[in-house]
Amino acid sequence: MAANCISLCLAVSSKFRNLSLRNDMASSSSSTSSLRQNSCAFRSLSFSNSISHSVFSKGSLSISTTSQRPIRHAVVCEASPKKRADSAAKRARQAEKRRIYNKSRKSEVRTRMRKAFEALDGLRKKRDAQAEEILSIEKLIAEAYSVIDKAVKVGTLHRNTGARRKSRLARRKKAVEIHHGWYTPAPVPSAV
Numbered sequence: 001m002a003a004n005c006i007s008l009c010l011a012v013s014s015k016f017r018n019l020s021l022r023n024d025m026a027s028s029s030s031s032t033s034s035l036r037q038n039s040c041a042f043r044s045l046s047f048s049n050s051i052s053h054s055v056f057s058k059g060s061l062s063i064s065t066t067s068q069r070p071i072r073h074a075v076v077c078e079a080s081p082k083k084r085a086d087s088a089a090k091r092a093r094q095a096e097k098r099r100i101y102n103k104s105r106k107s108e109v110r111t112r113m114r115k116a117f118e119a120l121d122g123l124r125k126k127r128d129a130q131a132e133e134i135l136s137i138e139k140l141i142a143e144a145y146s147v148i149d150k151a152v153k154v155g156t157l158h159r160n161t162g163a164r165r166k167s168r169l170a171r172r173k174k175a176v177e178i179h180h181g182w183y184t185p186a187p188v189p190s191a192v
Helices: 001-009 033-039 086-125 131-154 159-180
Strands: 018-023 044-048 060-066 074-080
Touching: 086 131, 086 159, 131 159
Parallel strands: 018 060
Antiparallel strands: 018 044, 060 074
């Protein structure tokens, strides 16, 4: 049966470099004694492209025997792709590190903006609000501006995105000031 497995795998596409035959059920005895006991039970048999057929050139093929019960055996063929290059693995590591770093920065920007918006909404709903109450909210807005500017500086956010978010904060603050009458916009001069 092992010869049938090998001839079957040689007919597989020519995209593999190694062929290995493995029995997961074999005991710790040597491969020759296990071959004598059972013609299907082999421990490990490998072919590399230097000594075997030249069709194995770009990957590896593993064949292993598995059994549900001691009587029945099945042959499983697995084809594994070529290992990723070291430079690609390094790029993947760098991208993951940057993703986590950027995620925390974006989260901080959202948190600061949310706190400022909640404070502004609370001030807008307050009927007897005083003009001095906006000073504590301006500190929250200044902190949000700082975090946004840092995120833009290190490249986490695009500069237009940072400007848009700062503008949202400023517009919301101005709307609250207009609502309470603390700020009156200048009249727009008409074109003559």
